[in-house]
Amino acid sequence: MPYKMDLIRRSRQESSNWSGGTTTQIAIYPPHAVYSQRNFAWRLSSACIDLEQSVFTCLPGFWRLIMVLEGEMRLEHAGHHTKHLKPFEQDSFSGDWTTTSFGKVRDFNLMLAAGCTGQLTAVTVQQGASLLTEAAASDIDRCTGITAAFYCVDGLLSITMSDQHSYELSAGDLLLLTAEGKTDALPISLSNNSSAAVHLIRVDIKYPINNSCS
Numbered sequence: 001m002p003y004k005m006d007l008i009r010r011s012r013q014e015s016s017n018w019s020g021g022t023t024t025q026i027a028i029y030p031p032h033a034v035y036s037q038r039n040f041a042w043r044l045s046s047a048c049i050d051l052e053q054s055v056f057t058c059l060p061g062f063w064r065l066i067m068v069l070e071g072e073m074r075l076e077h078a079g080h081h082t083k084h085l086k087p088f089e090q091d092s093f094s095g096d097w098t099t100t101s102f103g104k105v106r107d108f109n110l111m112l113a114a115g116c117t118g119q120l121t122a123v124t125v126q127q128g129a130s131l132l133t134e135a136a137a138s139d140i141d142r143c144t145g146i147t148a149a150f151y152c153v154d155g156l157l158s159i160t161m162s163d164q165h166s167y168e169l170s171a172g173d174l175l176l177l178t179a180e181g182k183t184d185a186l187p188i189s190l191s192n193n194s195s196a197a198v199h200l201i202r203v204d205i206k207y208p209i210n211n212s213c214s
Helices: none
Strands: 004-008 014-018 021-029 042-049 053-055 062-070 073-077 082-085 090-094 099-102 105-113 117-125 130-135 145-152 156-161 166-170 174-180 186-191 198-207
Touching (some): 042 145, 062 082, 062 117, 105 117, 145 156
Antiparallel strands (some): 053 099, 062 105, 145 174, 156 186
């Protein structure tokens, strides 16, 4: 089955206030899931932390990955580890740990329910350059499906698939690709025609055997 694609513009994303600043929900799965009800398989968001020190919301049963986009922060996970993050560096931790952050930053977050696995990769496309990559093939013996996503941090980026479908992303836009069942790898070209380097975050998620991504 081929990948299903959804271009989620920044204008479609909802922002809200929290105790430490503001957060923008970029995407959630399944689409009808509600973050406050904790009924999602995964969630992508970007937060602006406006306090020098803040305590993260407790999320038992979820695994978290966080990457700094602007600024620097220190994360202290009580009883576990401490990590200092500069732009495009990341940390991963359990949502039920007591986590305190130090530093004002803008970050990018992936939350995963039990069974789902995922990773974040920072990619830089230099001015006038193109990079070739692919959305991985889905192995039905290991997972029921996979999602690949590309989040444009800044600048303008063109993403072209092997079938010649092309999408133009600007800062804050997300291109979401989801395949259920077995599918071949999908070649992808990332092109930067702007006057400066473009930064993006690639997200890869695998669904467990007992879950569906339809």
